[in-house]
Amino acid sequence: MNWVTVIWSMGSGACLTLALIHVVVWWKDRTARTNLVFSVMAIAVAAFGALELAMMRAQTPEQFGFAVRWVHVPVWVIVVSLVIFVRLYLNAGRRWLAWAVVGVRTLSVILNFTLSPNINYRQMTALRHVSFMGESVSVPTGVPNPWMLVAQLSLVLLVIFVTDATITVWRRGDRRQALIVGGSILLFAMAGTVQGITITWGLISMPLTASLFYQGLVVVMACELSFDMLRAAALARRLQTSEASVGESEERFRIVANAAPVLIWMAGVDKLCNFFNKPWLEFTGRSMEQEMGNGWAEGVHPDDLQRCLKIYTEAFDARQPFVMQYRLRRHDGEHRWLSDQGVARYDTHRNFAGYIGSCVDVTELIDKDAALRESEERMRLAADAVNLGIWEWDLDQDEIWATNSRRALLGWPASGKIGFDDFISCVHPDDRNRIQEAIDDAINKHKDYDSEYRLVLPDGVVRWMATRGSLHLSASGRPTRLLGVSIDITARKQAELETKQQRDELSHLSRVAAMGELAASIAHELNQPLAGITSNASAGQRFIDRGDVDLRELHDLLGDIVSDGRRAGDVIRGLQSMVKKAAPNRQRVNLNDLVTNVARMVNPNAVLQACNVETLLDPNLPAIEADPIQLQQVLLNLVINAFDAMSDTLVPNRKVVIATERNGNGTIRTSVRDYGIGISEETRERLFEQFFTTKAKGLGMGLAIVRSIVESHGGTIAAENADGGVGARFLFILPVNGGPPE
Numbered sequence: 001m002n003w004v005t006v007i008w009s010m011g012s013g014a015c016l017t018l019a020l021i022h023v024v025v026w027w028k029d030r031t032a033r034t035n036l037v038f039s040v041m042a043i044a045v046a047a048f049g050a051l052e053l054a055m056m057r058a059q060t061p062e063q064f065g066f067a068v069r070w071v072h073v074p075v076w077v078i079v080v081s082l083v084i085f086v087r088l089y090l091n092a093g094r095r096w097l098a099w100a101v102v103g104v105r106t107l108s109v110i111l112n113f114t115l116s117p118n119i120n121y122r123q124m125t126a127l128r129h130v131s132f133m134g135e136s137v138s139v140p141t142g143v144p145n146p147w148m149l150v151a152q153l154s155l156v157l158l159v160i161f162v163t164d165a166t167i168t169v170w171r172r173g174d175r176r177q178a179l180i181v182g183g184s185i186l187l188f189a190m191a192g193t194v195q196g197i198t199i200t201w202g203l204i205s206m207p208l209t210a211s212l213f214y215q216g217l218v219v220v221m222a223c224e225l226s227f228d229m230l231r232a233a234a235l236a237r238r239l240q241t242s243e244a245s246v247g248e249s250e251e252r253f254r255i256v257a258n259a260a261p262v263l264i265w266m267a268g269v270d271k272l273c274n275f276f277n278k279p280w281l282e283f284t285g286r287s288m289e290q291e292m293g294n295g296w297a298e299g300v301h302p303d304d305l306q307r308c309l310k311i312y313t314e315a316f317d318a319r320q321p322f323v324m325q326y327r328l329r330r331h332d333g334e335h336r337w338l339s340d341q342g343v344a345r346y347d348t349h350r351n352f353a354g355y356i357g358s359c360v361d362v363t364e365l366i367d368k369d370a371a372l373r374e375s376e377e378r379m380r381l382a383a384d385a386v387n388l389g390i391w392e393w394d395l396d397q398d399e400i401w402a403t404n405s406r407r408a409l410l411g412w413p414a415s416g417k418i419g420f421d422d423f424i425s426c427v428h429p430d431d432r433n434r435i436q437e438a439i440d441d442a443i444n445k446h447k448d449y450d451s452e453y454r455l456v457l458p459d460g461v462v463r464w465m466a467t468r469g470s471l472h473l474s475a476s477g478r479p480t481r482l483l484g485v486s487i488d489i490t491a492r493k494q495a496e497l498e499t500k501q502q503r504d505e506l507s508h509l510s511r512v513a514a515m516g517e518l519a520a521s522i523a524h525e526l527n528q529p530l531a532g533i534t535s536n537a538s539a540g541q542r543f544i545d546r547g548d549v550d551l552r553e554l555h556d557l558l559g560d561i562v563s564d565g566r567r568a569g570d571v572i573r574g575l576q577s578m579v580k581k582a583a584p585n586r587q588r589v590n591l592n593d594l595v596t597n598v599a600r601m602v603n604p605n606a607v608l609q610a611c612n613v614e615t616l617l618d619p620n621l622p623a624i625e626a627d628p629i630q631l632q633q634v635l636l637n638l639v640i641n642a643f644d645a646m647s648d649t650l651v652p653n654r655k656v657v658i659a660t661e662r663n664g665n666g667t668i669r670t671s672v673r674d675y676g677i678g679i680s681e682e683t684r685e686r687l688f689e690q691f692f693t694t695k696a697k698g699l700g701m702g703l704a705i706v707r708s709i710v711e712s713h714g715g716t717i718a719a720e721n722a723d724g725g726v727g728a729r730f731l732f733i734l735p736v737n738g739g740p741p742e
Contacts, residue, residue, distance in 0.1 A: 003133045008053040011215040012046035018222045019043045025229065034088045038225060041081035042218050047074040049211035056137035056207045061124040064140050065117035072112045072119065072151070078214060079105045079158055082185060085221070086165050090177060093165035101157045108151035119147050120200050130205060137207045144201055155193040162186050180224055188217040263338070263359035265296070266345075269352060271316055280359070285331025301327035301335050312342070316355060319344045325362065337363040389486040393420065393469075395443070395479055406486070411458035428454035428462060430610040433652045442471055443479050452489065452607055464493040497608070536561045588623040589631065591670060591734075595658050598635040602643075609643050610651045616659040624668060624736050630709045637702045638672040638730050645676030645728065663733070667715075671731035678721045679728045687719050710734070 019042035022035040051071040058064035083098045112119035124142035131137075166182030169175075192210035199208055257264045258278040266275040272293045281288060284299050300308055304326035315322035321343045327335040342357030389406035393399075400418045410426050412418055427435055431453040442449035449469035454462050469484030540557045599613050606613045635658070642656045657673045679687070688707045710717045715734040722729045 002135060004056060004135050004137060005053065007133075008049050008211070011212065012049040015042040015046040015049070015215060015218050018218060019046070022222075022225065034085065035225060037081050037084045037088060038218075038221055041078055041085065042222075044074040044077035044081065045211060045214045045218050048078065048214060052208055052211045056132070058127065058138045061127055061140065061142070062117075064127060064138060065121070065124050068120050068140075069112060069118040072109050075151075076105050076109045079154060082158065082189070083161065086162060086182075086185070090165050090169050090174075090181060092168040092172075093161055097157070097161045097164065101154060101161050104150060104157055105154035108147075108154055111147050111150060115145060115147060119145055119151055121145055128205075130207070132207055139205060139207055148200055152193070152197055155189070155196075159186060159190055159193065162189065177224075180220065184217055184220040188213040188220075260358075264357070265359070266354060266356045267316075268354040271313070274354075283330060283361075284328070299329040301329070303327075308340075315342065319352065325366075328359075336361050337366045391484060391486065393482040395481060409457065409463075410455070426455050426457075428456055430454075430651050431607075434610070434612060439482075442469070443482070446471060446473065446477075446479065449482065449484065452493075463488055464490045533561050533565065585627050585629065586625050587628065589626045589628045590621065590623050591631070591660050591668060592617045592619075592621050594628060594631055594635065595660060595670070598632060598639060599658065601636070602639050605640070605643060606656070609646075609654070611643055611646060611654040611656055613639070614655060614657045616657060618661045621660055621662055621668060622736055624734055626713050626734065627709075631713075634706050634709050634732070635670075635672070637706050641702065641730075642672055642674035642676070642728075645674045647676075649676055666736050667733045668736060669731060669733050671729050673722055673727060673729040675722075675727040677727075678725065679719055684719060688717070706732075 019039040022039045022042070026032050026036040026039065048071060051067050051074065054067040055064055055071070058067060080102055083093070083101050086093045087095075087098060108119060115122075117124060121140065121142040122145040124140050126141045127138045128141055129136045130139050162182060162185045166178050166186065169182060170178040192213040195213075196208065196210050198204045199206060254275075254277075257275075260277060260279065263280040263283055264275075264277040265273050265280060267273045273296055274292065276288060276291045276296070281291065284291065284296075286295075286299070289295075290298075297305060297309070308324060308326045311322055311324045321341070323339065323341045325337060325339050328338050330336050338359040339362045340357055340359045342355050345353050345356045347353045389403055389409075391400060391402040391406065394401075398419045400420065400423060402412070402418070404414060406412075407414060407418075410423075412422065424432055424436060435451055435453050438451045439449055441447075448471065449467070452464065452466050455465050456462055465486050466489045467484055467486040469482045471479055472481040472483060474480045536557045540554055543554060543557075595615055595617060599615055602613060605611075639656060639658070646654045646656075653675050655675050657671075659671050659673070661669050663669050688703050691704075707717050710732045713734050715732050717730070717732040719728060719730050721727075
């Protein structure tokens, strides 16, 4: 059997068959240019194989040379087809390199038909017969033509071009195409090129079989194109199924849209509406044909039409969602307010397909909103008439709403978001921590908020404000809003300050007058005993100076001095009895009530000095027998002293704590604790002495009077430094049954 003839004939026949198949594919789809290029290359490979077979069967050098000359034509077609195939199928390869391959190969073909006998050989002297696949085939003997390098250069450029394209496809991520198509072209083209060069230059002695490599390349390319066709067919089937599903989905959409309780519309990419659901048509009383396109705009109120179309067009061009409100004529002729919300819609391939929107009748909501605004305006006018500020704090959004008068007062813009930080920054620095703590306490303990504080206005003026707020909780019990009112109390605070100053001045004058009366009384009552003491002492001094001291007489003089001293003491005790001559107004008193009243009385002073007053009261405290006025004076004196003791303390740390508790021995212990600098050891020993004071303007009588009152009730008083070394604590203990100790 002639195997050479069989193999080469079958290979060429297979190439022609594949070429015919892909020509039919191209004929069915003229856009399949890759299949057409493949068919041309397959035909050229078949011709290449036939000419190779002719060279192996040549009997004379002339026949061999003729076959060699014409074999360059199908090779040129193969090279050009491969370049075009790579550019079309792989969508890669440098354009200039492609033109270089085609240009050099075309030049080689021209030289091939210009030179004699061909571009491969300068002279062919004879044919030799060698054994190949069990048969005798012809191989040439001759002189190689140097111009053959031009043809071989074109093949080298082809390899470079395909390599560059394969690398590009690999980096692009299409690694399957890079390996199968690019790799196959490189493998078979390089193999055929190497064989042709080695045979032509006489490096090996065998017949040219390069067509077999290109036939293998044709098979690989045919498989890849067939795979693409199978994939396209499967995609077409899925597309048909998808289109059927889309049709079914659209039908379901129409059913759902018609059953929806809202008005639904759809528009295509041309901005014209192409669908309205049944509720829309029932609302307008018009048919689908009347509403299609821009027909729906005929029902829009003339005052709203241009604004409506502008919003719709701008959103459509930007592919952005939109919300707008306009009036649409109902079937009964009444224009109703609609809230229309539209969004862009896309198909399964993410291609823009138009817009879809839904409308809801919001006429009642708008009417209620208008009524609410009217009510708010009336409330604002009423609040402005009495200089009352109304505010609301949304805790979730940290947004404060306030009446325009309050916004203007604080320099806030008429609109825009105002947060808690904006408010607290307007509060006087000395009041900020106290107000912050009071608000936090109201929120955390779910209680109302009530406070007085100072505001610093943008022009630097300080105004006093009284604020009361009510905390609102959600259904789950979580704080959501704090609503309240505020009123300017600067005039009241100024009046209170003036009253306090007058009261303090009057008290000071009263104390001075009392001290004057006390000094005159003491001078009058003590004049005689002191004169006797002076006279007797002078007489004794003369006896001593004379040198004749009579001890008995000196003893009598000293006795007179003692007697006069006792008389002076009796005078002082009499003055004390005269001062306390009025019987105290004793009654049953609850110390907790007294403490609460005193805390309320000193509150203005506390605010003025940025101090917090806290009370820790024993709820089971029994009543005692005492003079409430005198005990009130005790507490007032101690609390005011506590305020003064914290003048150098940082504002956040200024605090006075008044506590009551029941002791186990039938007494009640009351304490006033401050957070000042404390009491030094030298001062503690003299605290309750008359006329001893640590204040620059003090008289030194306050604590002495306090001790006198406490002791008159049968109690004791003491002072100590508080635990931790911060501040001092004054405490007095009173018996429950009252009266001085037995």
